[in-house]
Amino acid sequence: MAEFPQMIEQQFGRLLQSQRVINCKLITKSDTVDLEHPGYVFLPIPADTGLVVNIVTMGGDVVPLTLATNEIIPILAKRVLSTSTTANNIYILY
Numbered sequence: 001m002a003e004f005p006q007m008i009e010q011q012f013g014r015l016l017q018s019q020r021v022i023n024c025k026l027i028t029k030s031d032t033v034d035l036e037h038p039g040y041v042f043l044p045i046p047a048d049t050g051l052v053v054n055i056v057t058m059g060g061d062v063v064p065l066t067l068a069t070n071e072i073i074p075i076l077a078k079r080v081l082s083t084s085t086t087a088n089n090i091y092i093l094y
Contacts, residue, residue, distance in 0.1 A: 024093050024094075029085050031081050035092055043091070056078055072093065
């Protein structure tokens with residue numbers, strides 16, 4: 001994960017200027033329990049694409065997202081659903 005800060009800066013420089021990310025945590029998918037800290041979904045996988053992460057946004061919408069390798073979604077998520085989520089080892093940046 002040595003390249004992690006550089007990757008975040010490259011992909012989300014403008015976002016991070018307005019939103020400070022102070023932590024990164026491996027999350028547990030759940031259809032009923034919100035994340036302890038809402039944040040941005042990050043999938044640090046080395047060689048897999050097309051995995052789906054089904055999230056509940058801070059506004060309450062359910063959005064299935066297809067992620068590429070090392071992609072960060074710039075939508076605040078309050079829950080990562082177990083149902084229809086095919087990705088594992090999902091992190092939340094908050």
